[in-house]
Amino acid sequence: MAESVEQGSTIVGDTLAERLEEVLLINARQYSALEESQTQVKELKQELQELKQELQHAKNQDTDLEYGVGRDTNPTDPPAESAHSVPQSGNDTTHPGSLRVDPGVLPKLTDMAKRDDRETAVFNLSYVRTLSLETLTGPDSESHIRTFCRQVEWLLKQDGHRVEAALSRMEYSVEQRVLQELDSKKMWDWNTLKQALTKFDTGQNTLSKAWEGFMREEYHVEDEPGICVERMKYKLAAIESKFEVIQGKDQLMKDVLYTGLPGQMQRELRRYNQLGISLEPFLNELTKCRDWYLRSQGRGQQHVRQTRQGPVPEAYRAQGDYRRNETDGRPGRSTRGKENNTQ
Numbered sequence: 577m578a579e580s581v582e583q584g585s586t587i588v589g590d591t592l593a594e595r596l597e598e599v600l601l602i603n604a605r606q607y608s609a610l611e612e613s614q615t616q617v618k619e620l621k622q623e624l625q626e627l628k629q630e631l632q633h634a635k636n637q638d639t640d641l642e643y644g645v646g647r648d649t650n651p652t653d654p655p656a657e658s659a660h661s662v663p664q665s666g667n668d669t670t671h672p673g674s675l676r677v678d679p680g681v682l683p684k685l686t687d688m689a690k691r692d693d694r695e696t697a698v699f700n701l702s703y704v705r706t707l708s709l710e711t712l713t714g715p716d717s718e719s720h721i722r723t724f725c726r727q728v729e730w731l732l733k734q735d736g737h738r739v740e741a742a743l744s745r746m747e748y749s750v751e752q753r754v755l756q757e758l759d760s761k762k763m764w765d766w767n768t769l770k771q772a773l774t775k776f777d778t779g780q781n782t783l784s785k786a787w788e789g790f791m792r793e794e795y796h797v798e799d800e801p802g803i804c805v806e807r808m809k810y811k812l813a814a815i816e817s818k819f820e821v822i823q824g825k826d827q828l829m830k831d832v833l834y835t836g837l838p839g840q841m842q843r844e845l846r847r848y849n850q851l852g853i854s855l856e857p858f859l860n861e862l863t864k865c866r867d868w869y870l871r872s873q874g875r876g877q878q879h880v881r882q883t884r885q886g887p888v889p890e891a892y893r894a895q896g897d898y899r900r901n902e903t904d905g906r907p908g909r910s911t912r913g914k915e916n917n918t919q
Contacts, residue, residue, distance in 0.1 A: 580697065581584075583639070592732050595771040595901070596826070597802060599854055600800055600802070601802060601803065601806055601917075603803075603808040604807055604808070605806060607807075608806070608807055608810040612814075615716040622719065623722060623726075626719065626722070627724055630727075632721075637772060647907065659782060668686055672866050683876070694712055701731060701741055701744070701745065702730060704724065704727045704731070704741075704745045705720075705723075706723065706746065707720070707721075707724050707742075707745060707747065707750055707773075708747045708750065709747055709749050712750060712773070720842065721770075721774065724742070724773075725734075725742075725770055728741055728745075728768075732817070735765050735767075738769075739764060739765070739766055739769050742766075742769060743755070743769075753772075754769060754772045754773065757772035758772060760863050787815070789811060789822075790808065790811045790815065790828075791830055793807060793808055793811070794835075794836055795832055795833045795837075796836055797835030797836065797837060797838060797866060797870070798870075801833055801859060801862055804833065805829055805833075805855070805859065808829045808832060809829070812825050812828070812829075815904075824859075826855040827852070828903070830849055830858050831864070832863060833858075834849045838869070839863075840869070841865050841866070843866060843867055844865050845861060845862060848861050848862075
């Protein structure tokens with residue numbers, strides 16, 4: 577009867593522990609989702625502010641054109657040839673002072689402008705700020721890339737026209753790197769171009785920020801390791817979805833967990849961290865070692881040895897710690913041999 581009651585209480589305890597662990601994991605996922613939502617809200621606010629600035633800038637330009645402010649009525653010479661310009665032909669319909677793009681895209685842009693009654697589309701490309709190497713590697717690269725892509729999308733409807741126009745508004749070094757990325761993927765659509773800008777090789781500003789967020793992750797022995805693992809998995813999945821495939825994810829998470837352990841637990845788990853085993857076996861060993869460590873710390877340092885002689889596995893016993901202890905009655909290591917000899 578007593579054994580059945582004890583077994584029933586053990587089952588109930590295990591069930592409650594499992595439910596509690598599930599609740600903690602759910603809370604961790606909800607917390608990560610909340611952080612992501614807060615980040616998105618912050619980005620949306622920043623985009624709204626940028627749109628307001630662009631609208632004000634456009635209003636100022638319309639006012640200047642209406643009243644003739646800053647408008648030169650005298651004929652002007654064409655601008656100097658750039659890396660993207662081509663000689664203008666006699667039937668060129670663009671504005672004399674407008675940006676001249678590559679030969680392949682110019683007929684498409686003018687035809688589209690005639691069809692959509694948007695003759696100003698080509699001319700307005702000159703208002704799109706040139707995307708420079710310094711811009712892509714600077715601290716505000718994300719904001720500049722979003723503004724650049726949004727302006728091109730507003731001016732042009734078709735993806736092919738957007739790609740050509742965007743390339744025409746890049747410095748030569750930036751254009752060559754983007755073209756290499758497009759050629760390597762054998763895809764030349766608008767979304768691929770935007771991804772190429774986001775993971776720009778020279779700076780990779782946003783990728784560095786994402787890795788900084790992961791590297792700030794810390795583990796403390798008082799915390800449930802499963803919750804920390806869930807947070808790290810979420811961050812790594814976010815990096816993979818936006819930038820690149822990550823190799824050795826298990827080892828990265830094991831290193832974070834191992835670094836946050838006390839020295840005594842690190843000594844016991846060192847071989848599990850260095851053997852290259854997967855995350856799950858390491859997490860199981862960490863959980864067992866953590867349970868022992870917390871029990872020993874909760875009872876006080878003077879009772880640690882007494883705790884070890886019972887349920888603690890042999891693998892987690894501290895080596896060289898078998899001197900005689902008044903609380904447990906075990907003989908010290910130095911006296912065991914003498915007792916055997918006397919027998």
